[in-house]
Amino acid sequence: AQMAIAGIDLAVKKKEIFHLWFHPSNFAYNTELQFQNLENIFRQANKLREKGSLEQRTSGDIAKLSVYEQSH
Numbered sequence: 108a109q110m111a112i113a114g115i116d117l118a119v120k121k122k123e124i125f126h127l128w129f130h131p132s133n134f135a136y137n138t139e140l141q142f143q144n145l146e147n148i149f150r151q152a153n154k155l156r157e158k159g160s161l162e163q164r165t166s167g168d169i170a171k172l173s174v175y176e177q178s179h
Contacts, residue, residue: 108144112151119160124169 111127117126127148134141155161164172 108147111144111148115148115152115155115161119155126166 112140113123115127117123152161156163
């Protein structure tokens with residue numbers, strides 16, 4: 108979780124995109140800890156979002172923005 112949180116914080120600082128990516132199978136081992144880590148990541152993202160520092164977007168949203176920027 109710490110690496111993901113550091114990645115989110117760095118993306119916010121640099122005004123870049125951070126893509127959180129995992130497979131459901133990642134939760135097959137040490138499940139309780141994995142969900143705890145995911146909750147910590149979401150908690151940090153939500154804190155930054157509430158401060159106005161972070162926008163949460165889907166991959167589809169990012170693709171649409173990219174296409175729009177390329178056409179203008």
